[in-house]
Amino acid sequence: MTSRVEHPLHDLRLERRALRAERARVGWWRRVVRARMDLTVATAARPADLGADVVFSLPLDVGLEVPRPGELQTALEGTDAGRDVGALPALRDLDARLARYEEGVEQALRRVTDRLVERLACDPAAVADLVPRVSGHG
Template sequence: MMSPTVPTMTNCADLRSSRRALRAEQATVQWWRRLVQARLDLAVAAAAMPASLGEELAVLPMPAGWVEPPSHVELRRATRGGLPLAEASRLPVLRHLDERLADYERCVGAALAEVTEELIEALAVDPARLLAGPEAPRPI
């Protein structure tokens, strides 16, 4: 895994620019992870269906107002469509992708934390000069 090297910057505008870029990258990698994790969920769902609802509770007395769950047949019909069993063969690839994305997300998070720390340190050294100049802060 390659770690991004965050250059040491003293220019507040450069730090803010780097921080914006890292935050955008972080949002993008999080979106990709959600997509990969959703595909993982679909692949698992194609290979295995959950147990029927209510079977274990059939012998227990139910309180007034108890609502019967949908039947297993209804649930299977509604959720099975479009889930070919071939999806299960994608599980190793999807898991590997998710691991790589998680590693990359950690690197981006570390770089963002480092740039944020540099920005805070730069502002702490001489806030008046940094905040009053042409590089007055914009939202970060």
């Protein structure tokens, strides 16, 4: 059995790179699922209009930039609130499962990073193997 210190540095770096890529993918999916939930809720129970309560507290140039309710409504067009509201429990469940998976990926990434650091601490010369060789022609 290979000890942690003997684990090839190159393999640790590849494993870490794969875990970082997986973390990015799961993060993207979580953002998609949460955005879908936000759109579903916004379509079913439209939020209050922007600026209605604070328009007189804002500078005029800022107040003039507030989008009108109709402009905001176009962002919600194309969604079927009745169908989408029924999907909220499944979307919440999917987000919870993605969160648990994301935490598992984070823990694995921390473990492999710790092993990489441990390996480099025990054998600092191993870093030389990572640096591309430069030709003496120059």
